[in-house]
Amino acid sequence: MKIQGKMFIWLSVFVLAMAVVYGVWSKEPAGTTALFLAFGLCIMVGFYLGFTARRVDTGAQDNKEADVADDAGEIGFFSPHSWQPLSLAVGGAIAFLGVAVGWWLLYFAAPIIMIGIFGWVFEYYRGENRTQ
Structure with a gap:
């Protein structure tokens, strides 16, 4: 690094x-x-x-003395599938469309973006961390 x-x-x-x-x-x-x-x-x-x-x-x-194989192994955890980026993309597209068409579209974009952010942040809060 x-x-x-x-x-x-x-x-x-x-x-x-x-x-x-x-x-x-x-x-x-x-x-x-x-x-x-x-x-x-x-x-x-x-x-x-x-x-x-x-x-x-x-x-x-x-x-400087390292080989390519020295950096092999697990890089990290990546979500196998998630719908949250799609929600953020749709909300962002509507928000940028609101800049071009009219600011009133931001009223529709903001909830979609907030749902996407909330879903992405709490995507793996399941099981023991979940409230009853």
Whole structure:
């Protein structure tokens, strides 16, 4: 994870340089703002990965002597099937349609998004954690 953090920090330096060059040459505010926002996102991800790399064990990708097989094994738990992303996608689509068509559509999108978020957060609260 250390190397990914360094990659994002170097990418942020490049994006910052390109944002300054683009802003000076083009004098176009939308693209310049987008590049500065991309710089901010790269910095946030880079510092997060660097901070997290200090708290977790060294992975095989950080060891120069490691083989590909050293990183084999279980990566984590992934839900085999879930309907919640579909609910969030439908709610998000209606919300963005509300920006284009009319703000009144947000009254229909908000409950769908909230149901999707609630369902996704509490998807695996079953069994002993369930209230009677």
